[in-house]
Amino acid sequence: MKSPSVIRTLSAALAATILTAAAVPEARAQATGLQASGTQMIGAETIRLTAFRQAVAERAARDETLAAFYRARDFEGIWSGEEAAERRSAFVTALAMAPAHGLPASRYDPDVVRALLTNARTPREQGQAEVELSRYFLAFARDLQSGVLDPGEVIPLIKREVLYMDPLEVLKGFADGNPMGYLRALAPTSPEYQRLLRARMEMQRQLNAGGYGPTVSASLERGATGEQVVALRDRLTAMGFLAPSVSMEFDAALEAAVRRFQVSVGLTADGVVGGATLDAINVPLEERLRMVLVAMERERWMNNLERGQRHIWVNLVDYTAAVVDEGHVTFRTKSVIGAGDADRQTPEFSDVMDHMVINPSWYVPRSITVNEYLPSLRRNRNAVSHLQVIDRNGRVVNRNSVNFSQYNARTFPYSMRQPPGSSNALGQVKFMFPNRYNIYLHDTPSQHLFSETVRTFSHGCIRLDDPYEFAHALLAAQEDDPVGFFQTRLDSGNETRVNLETPVPVHLVYRTAFTTADGVVNFRPDAYGRDGRIWDALAAAGVAVGAAGL
Known part of the structure; x- marks a missing residue:
C-alpha cells in the first residue's frame, strides 16, 4: 500500500487539527530558513514574510515536494483568493466524482475541503490549510492516475511496476494549467478505461433502479415458454443484449441474445441456457460491478506505461x-x-x-528437474527417456554412468534438455x-x-x-x-x-472484466482468485459499490 503520508484521509477531525494549529507554538523547521522573528534569510537580503507565507513555509517544510513547490513560488498560495476560485471549484467537482472512478469516497470528501476553506479565517490558518489542500490534491491525483493500491503488495505474482508522475510536476501542471482540463486528464485516457468508466456508471444506475431482476431458475432453449422465459428475457434486456419485449416465448431473437451473452462471458455460443450459461446469467449485478471497478484499478496501474x-x-x-x-x-x-x-x-x-x-x-527448469524428474530417475535411470542429462559443461551424459539414487534436490549436479x-x-x-x-x-x-x-x-x-x-x-x-x-x-x-x-x-x-470496441463489457472467471483479493483490498481502502459520484 502507499505510505500514510500519501494516502492519509482528510477527515473532519484532521481539518479541525489544522485549523487550531495556530494556537500551538510551532518549531521553526530548518528547511524553511525561517527565524523566530518571522523573517527568511535569502543571501544577504532579509524579507519579512506575511503570516500566511510564514505558515505555508512551516507546513510545507514537512514534505520535500511541497517545500520545493512553495519555495519556487515564494510561498504564495494556489488555493486562496478570488483568482483561485476556478481551481477550488474544479477540485471540489473532481472529488465528488471520485467514487465514479472507483476511488474511496471516504478518503476524498468534498465537504471536508469546503469546510477547510470556509473555516480557515486568519492568514495563518489559511496558510496551513493551503498546504494541506495541496497535500490532499497530490494524494487524489496519485490515486486517480496510478491506482489506489500497490499491486505487488496485494498479489505478489503481479510483478508490474506502476509508473508514477513526479508529484512536483503534477502540482506545477495543475497550478499553471486549466484546472478542470488538468484534473480530467489525470485519469487514464485509454479507450479501455473510458469504456469501463461509462459501463460502471450505467451499471450503477441500473443497480440503483433494482438490478437485473429475478434470477432464472430453469434450463431453457428455443421453443420454451412461460415465466422463466420472461425472467430470462428481462435479465438479458437489463444487460443490454435484447430489446424490451413482453413475449413469453423463447424465440429466434431471444436465442440470438443468448448467443451474444455467451460470447461476452467466454462460453460456447450455442443459444442454450443451462449449466455454465445459467450460472453466468444469474451472477448478481453487484458482483459484475465489483469486477469492473477492479478492472479500472488495473487499468490505472498501466496508465503511464508505453504499450x-x-x-x-x-x-x-x-x-x-x-x-x-x-x-x-x-x-x-x-x-x-x-x-x-x-x-x-x-x-x-x-x-x-x-x-x-x-x-x-527445451531446457528443463531446475524446479521441474529436481522435483518431478529426479524422483523417477532415482527409481529407474531410463525414466523420462525423451530428455537428455547434461553436465555443467553442456555435454550429454550417459545415464548408465550416473548413480541417480545418491542425489537429492539440492545436490543433483546435472540439468536436463529435450532436443528439437x-x-x-x-x-x-x-x-x-x-x-x-x-x-x-x-x-x-x-x-x-x-x-x-x-x-x-x-x-x-x-x-x-x-x-x-x-x-x-x-x-x-x-x-x-x-x-x-x-x-x-x-x-x-x-x-x-x-x-x-x-x-x-x-x-x-x-482482466476478468474488459470491453470490446463497441463498448460491450466481457466477463471471465477469476481463475487464480486474484481479482477477489484486489476487491477485498479496495474495499478495505474504502471503495464501495454505491450511488455516490453519479
Whole structure:
C-alpha cells in the first residue's frame, strides 16, 4: 500500500487539527530558513514574510515536494483568493466524482475541503490549510492516475511496476494549467478505461433502479415458454443484449441474445441456457460491478506505461494472446496458462519480445528437474527417456554412468534438455522476451488442451494454439514472405534464432472484466482468485459499490 503520508484521509477531525494549529507554538523547521522573528534569510537580503507565507513555509517544510513547490513560488498560495476560485471549484467537482472512478469516497470528501476553506479565517490558518489542500490534491491525483493500491503488495505474482508522475510536476501542471482540463486528464485516457468508466456508471444506475431482476431458475432453449422465459428475457434486456419485449416465448431473437451473452462471458455460443450459461446469467449485478471497478484499478496501474504502437496483449483469464497494431487486434489465438497451484501460476508483468526460436530445445527448469524428474530417475535411470542429462559443461551424459539414487534436490549436479522435434514440450517455436521469471510464449504438442474452456495446465509459460500463424504475424513486419521464411527454417530441423528487427512489447495482464470496441463489457472467471483479493483490498481502502459520484 502507499505510505500514510500519501494516502492519509482528510477527515473532519484532521481539518479541525489544522485549523487550531495556530494556537500551538510551532518549531521553526530548518528547511524553511525561517527565524523566530518571522523573517527568511535569502543571501544577504532579509524579507519579512506575511503570516500566511510564514505558515505555508512551516507546513510545507514537512514534505520535500511541497517545500520545493512553495519555495519556487515564494510561498504564495494556489488555493486562496478570488483568482483561485476556478481551481477550488474544479477540485471540489473532481472529488465528488471520485467514487465514479472507483476511488474511496471516504478518503476524498468534498465537504471536508469546503469546510477547510470556509473555516480557515486568519492568514495563518489559511496558510496551513493551503498546504494541506495541496497535500490532499497530490494524494487524489496519485490515486486517480496510478491506482489506489500497490499491486505487488496485494498479489505478489503481479510483478508490474506502476509508473508514477513526479508529484512536483503534477502540482506545477495543475497550478499553471486549466484546472478542470488538468484534473480530467489525470485519469487514464485509454479507450479501455473510458469504456469501463461509462459501463460502471450505467451499471450503477441500473443497480440503483433494482438490478437485473429475478434470477432464472430453469434450463431453457428455443421453443420454451412461460415465466422463466420472461425472467430470462428481462435479465438479458437489463444487460443490454435484447430489446424490451413482453413475449413469453423463447424465440429466434431471444436465442440470438443468448448467443451474444455467451460470447461476452467466454462460453460456447450455442443459444442454450443451462449449466455454465445459467450460472453466468444469474451472477448478481453487484458482483459484475465489483469486477469492473477492479478492472479500472488495473487499468490505472498501466496508465503511464508505453504499450507500443505494436504490442502483444495476453489476457491470462481470457486464455488468449493477441497482436495489437495501433489499437486494433490484427491477430488472436487461444492460449493455455499456468496451473492454479501457487508455484505454477503465470505472473503478470510487461517486457519486450526480441526474438523467436524455431525448432527449440527445451531446457528443463531446475524446479521441474529436481522435483518431478529426479524422483523417477532415482527409481529407474531410463525414466523420462525423451530428455537428455547434461553436465555443467553442456555435454550429454550417459545415464548408465550416473548413480541417480545418491542425489537429492539440492545436490543433483546435472540439468536436463529435450532436443528439437515435433514432440518437444515447447513444440516447434518459442517466442522470447527475456525476463527474470523465465516466462515465454510457445507452441505445444498438447493441442487437445485448447478445446477446454478453462485452460490452466502449464508450469507458468503461455502455450499458443496457432503458433505458426503467430510467428507469421510477427515476421510480416520484416519479411516479404513471412510464411516461406518461417517454413524454410522449420523444415531444416535445426534450432534457429530469428531476431525481431523491431522488438515488440509484451503485456501479460489479468482482466476478468474488459470491453470490446463497441463498448460491450466481457466477463471471465477469476481463475487464480486474484481479482477477489484486489476487491477485498479496495474495499478495505474504502471503495464501495454505491450511488455516490453519479
